[in-house]
Amino acid sequence: MLDPVPTFGSQRTTTPSRKAGIPPTLLWIGCGSCSGESMAILGVDGQATDFLDLLEHDGIRLLWHPSLSLEPLAPIVDRVLNRALPLTLLCVEGSIATGPDGTGLFDTFDGQPKRDLVYELCSVADYVLALGTCASYGGIPAAPPNPTAAVGLQYADGQPGGLLGNDWRSRKGLPVVNVAGCAADSDTMVLAMRWLLAGDPDPAQLDHFGRPTFVRPCLSGADRPKCGTAQWVGHSCYGCIGQKFPLSRELLKWTEARKCASELLLT
């Protein structure tokens, strides 16, 4: 039986801002999403770390999360955009709708395109994380025919660009950190945030799709870097949807599934 998803580290980091007595802040916003990353980061069996670790051990001050915060978003957004509240980590979950017809009105907040709110929040954040393949690259909503003209934060149609454009950098000089996965798993998301909070993250550690090196295929291991899905459930996903969806070919074939299952039973 396969090992559970390996723990990429449960180290407790002390961040520079913590030393100075100012807790790092985190604001999480959901766009065209399924809430998969929100649910994953609340904790799943087999993952060593989760959101509670960030709150309790890393001392992150949560400004807002759609599923966890008492108050609605609008007052918090006002204070963040007015710089009354510093924003260390902006976590974006879900694809960015730019339709219909470029209006962005397929996803609104207070009557305005969510896209515009996200753009403004990106401009005041020290670091921006795209959590999951949807926020990174557009995900399944961006699969043909892309009904909402969905894009990722810094990618669209598999190319650099997206909402922010290829040249955009955060206040601390990094592009969007793409924690790709569908859903991204808790350990990987926590590791990405800790990497940023440790201070002075090196953009050279992001690959040509903006992914940090510790983003791995599903159910892979440190000693087994390839996707482990086939061994778990008897078939593989074609073209790993954790990477850059959309795909226009079949994702799954019966014959493939049967072949993998037979192999499993024979070993």
Next chain:
Amino acid sequence: MRERTTIDLNRVEGDLEVRVDVEDNVVRDSWCVGTMYRGYEQVLVGRAPSDVLVIVPRICGICSTAQLYAGVRALEDAYDIQPAPNGVRVRNLCLMAEAVMNDARQTFVMFCPDFCHAAYRSHPLYDKMVTAFEPPIKGYFARQAVLRSKGMLGVITAFAGQWPHATYMAPGGVTCEVTAEKLAKCEAAIDEYQSWYEAEVLGCSSDQWMGLHTAEGFLGWLEEHPDTGAGLYAGFGRSLGLQQLGLGSRYLLSCGCYPRPDNNGFLMPGGHLNGERVEPFDHHQVREHTRYSWFADYGPTHPWDSITKAEHGPDRGQYSHAKATRYANQVVQLGPMVDLFLAGDPLIASWMRAEGPNAWLRQLTRLYRPVVVMQLMRQTIAELRAESSEPAMVWLTDVPDDAQGFGAVNAARGTLCHWICIRDGKISNYQVITPTTWNASPRDSEGRRGHWEESLIGLTVPDPENPLHLGHIVRSHDPCLVCTTHMIRTSQRRNFTPY
């Protein structure tokens, strides 16, 4: 003077705006608006039917298992095949675990934090609420819900490897191996969860809890266990009068809970409460209305016959991205309270007779149901052990190029339905109606409000800036808007002009 207020509700999954007309502090009219659309049904059209298994879980990250299960059942119905009984059992185990996880997270992390609002500061039980439920995940039960539900998800990852979004169900059963080791892991996860639940949430054994068959019996339990997780919720909720609020539609709908391994119905029967009678669930009675939604208005249509046509105008008062779904031409209510009532659960039935389908009972069901479900999980594991030599999969040899199918299961929030049409080997139409679609429905062709909209009429709102009771009522439904507003199939400009 009548004032219109838009309330942005968080701690619902997805994005929800509720607009109410308030006059003399009483809600006179209401509109529920899902504000985000993704277009899953359009993405599915033209793809191979097997892609359903990869794509539909991604409709929802909370009920990913339920979406996959409904999708695979729609394919099995279309191909006219019966899955392997052990495959059904594994599917059920995973669906059951998802419900148990959901009920803890929704109750203690999303619903109960409302009780910590500063407006309740002078309530004698306020300090206890803060100690128990303070957001974000600071209160005792809020933390416990997250920590413990993580272990319950081990039941799913034992088979699926990951959660959410794994494709281990396929037409015919499940593609993963079923081993004694995995079943032992599931049993250990249930043991651990149940012992915490009994000690902290119930304050009594599961048997004693299941022996509470009447409202009076429950109130006796509450008097003796006020500081348990369930007791804190139940006591504070009743002190606010939530049992008098949010009743909504009296017509109730459930397809049933957990398909039987012989595929002949459900372990817990469903039905349609139509006045005094319970009638069988029949998906042919489902209709989608688009009078107040941004589509061409062809009148009420069954999902298999749905026609895709954008309509920008003329303005007839459209306000929602969701269609209005109706059953037997009625506004219906769905959810776990409905599921258990129609299955004949004595405690839920007793409370319904006494006080109706109110917000307090609706949320209480999520504290009650996990005990019922854990019993079913153990029974399912026992059957899997007894039948361990049987396969969990019946592999398809070939499939028809033209077919149509319907699949339904009980998601954590109530009945979830998928409809598929296949032409020339490709998906030609795919429709998903989630439990929240029913509950959050806008007005239909006859102008009747949907269930939530109706459940808010007459509500007293002393402070429109802080519509606390409105939040309690809506959150008592455990809304999931990410699923519900995936449904628009056309490019459609939203129009926010006042109406």
